[in-house]
Amino acid sequence: MFFSYKIKDVTPSKTSMISDLASKLKREGKEIISMAAGELDLSPEKNIKSKAIEVIKNGNTKYAPVSGLEELKEAISRKLMDENSLSYPTDHIIVSNGGKQVIYNALVSTINPGDEVIIISPYWVSYPEMVKLCGGVPKILKSDRESNYQINVEKLKKIISKKTKWLIINSPNNPTGTVYSPETLRKIAEILTEHSKIWVLSDEIYEKLNFIHHSPRNIVNIQKALKKRVLLVNGFSKSYCMTGWRLGYGAGPKRLIRSMLKVQSQSTSAANTIAQFAGVDALELSDSSFSDLLTILKRRQKIMLKEIQKINGLLTNRPEGAFYIFPSINFFIGKKLMDGTVIKDDLVFCKELLKRKNIAVVPGSSFGEKNCIRLSYALKAKDIILACNKMKEFCDSIE
Ligand SMILES: Cc1ncc(COP(=O)(O)O)c(C=O)c1O
Structure with a gap:
């Protein structure tokens, strides 16, 4: 065929x-x-747009390095330290054409045929389809309205198998708007401590659009030891109103980022240079x-x-x-x-x-x-x- x-x-x-x-x-x-x-x-804010125009006028429009402009990765590294109290040097960061490409890079560079990825439903439409495209098997864990779509950790324990490679969590969530509570994240962290081979993809694309500000918000903040197997995914589409600019980033262990860079170098080369320069200014926006x-x-x-x-x-x-x-x-x-x-x-x-x-x-x-x-x-x-x-x-x- x-x-x-x-x-x-x-x-x-x-x-x-x-x-x-x-x-x-x-x-x-x-x-x-x-x-x-x-x-x-x-x-997007005025200064983001004027930066992009300035970059075009100055002709700073050549290919960016595969992993992203150094100044943008530095700004992301500062953001992660200042806002999330997490240390990610620039070689632990990848800049891609949107959070979507970060996720795809991660899955394609880690999934072998038959590997399972746990996805909480309701889920963002692309997770299961990306997993299938990578030859993996999406394992759907239902969350329900009664718990306002928090993750049922008992069910999570049951769905884990020897083939589980990733757990994808997305908070604030698309489509429910649910924010996972520190209790939920703590329980997930406990389970993962017992399953040392499972990695977590924490999709935080709606991070800034959060009305309830739990603290700590992030599974790595809850359990520092997990940092060596967590990929944080974030980007500019939602919080900075920059959907069409196609700019996102991932932060995680260096060996994962290195593999993702191989995929990126052979598929899209790098994210849009103009958007990347403007992204530096976006990260400087005031609270x-x-x-x-x-x-x-x-x-x-x-x-x-x-x-x-x-x-x-x-x-x-x-x-x-x-x-x-x-x-x-x-x-x-x-x-x-x-x-x-x-x-x-x-x-x-x-x-x-x-x-x-x-x-x-x-x-x-x-x-x-x-x-x-x-x-x-x-x-x-x-x-x-x-x-x-x-x-x-x-x-x-x-x-
Ligand atoms: C949960 C979630 N993750 C990731 C993305 C990807 O966003 P982008 O590729 O525009 O950064 C979206 C977009 O709708 C989303 O809803």
Whole structure:
């Protein structure tokens, strides 16, 4: 066969079905309000943008070193020390085209056929598919609404096998907005102490978008001994509103970073040079710019939760970070719209909501949790209210 077995196993994103339909409707002239976006509607700070323009004007636009510009790695190293009290010299750091590439580099350079990776569901859409692309086996550990999506450590113990290579944790979480508590992290650290071969990929891409500031926040801060088998993943997309700039970084043991650099050198060479220079300035932003961002997001979250509570049958969770909420639509499953269309599952719910009310949301099954939907409040307050009103009309028409 021409195509690889690996690609055969990778499932196309259900998210793209909704975004393709949304694009089609837009082309037909419909005004779509999207609560599906995984990015903020805000623009990066002025100094980040002017730095990029200055770099282009000065012609500092050649390939960067594979591991990243030295000045950016130094700034990342300082950030990790100042904000996270963790020492990572620059040769323990890799700069890539987004956190996504950091994760892919790590998995591709460590997974052998049949190796297992524990992923907590609901999960970010790309984790299981990346694991499969690397020849590994995703092992899904469900977390539930009752515990507000904290990790069930008893279940974690049971899912660990001799083949477990990685545990991926993501806090603040996409899609639930859950922030793992220090108790949860402490219990995970205890389990991992008994399983010395398992590594942890700690995806902290929403680190700054955290409304509850537990301390310590990070599994390495909880258990220093784990540092030699933890990869921290972070980036500029979410906290700095720099999604399209494609800039992320990883910090971890030197031997892992070295292997990841081999992959990067033979695949993308290095992250975008212009974005890297601007990234240095981004890391110098004062705390006040983040508190402004958090104030905006908290306000939007409050509005969305208030509006959602007006919708009969929609059961929401308690988000503590990121910019998503993840309500259950179980109440509507199996019920009918007025024209007889049956809401068979979350995908049908999302498609019909889009077709009938021009509101785009993401089906929970994309994140491994069916009969839920992910709503992003990365949009203006007036659009949140309008979209929620339309969603209420839609839900009220299901009987
Ligand atoms: C949980 C999580 N991790 C990683 C990423 C990757 O982000 P980026 O590649 O833009 O840095 C995303 C993007 O949506 C995400 O939601």
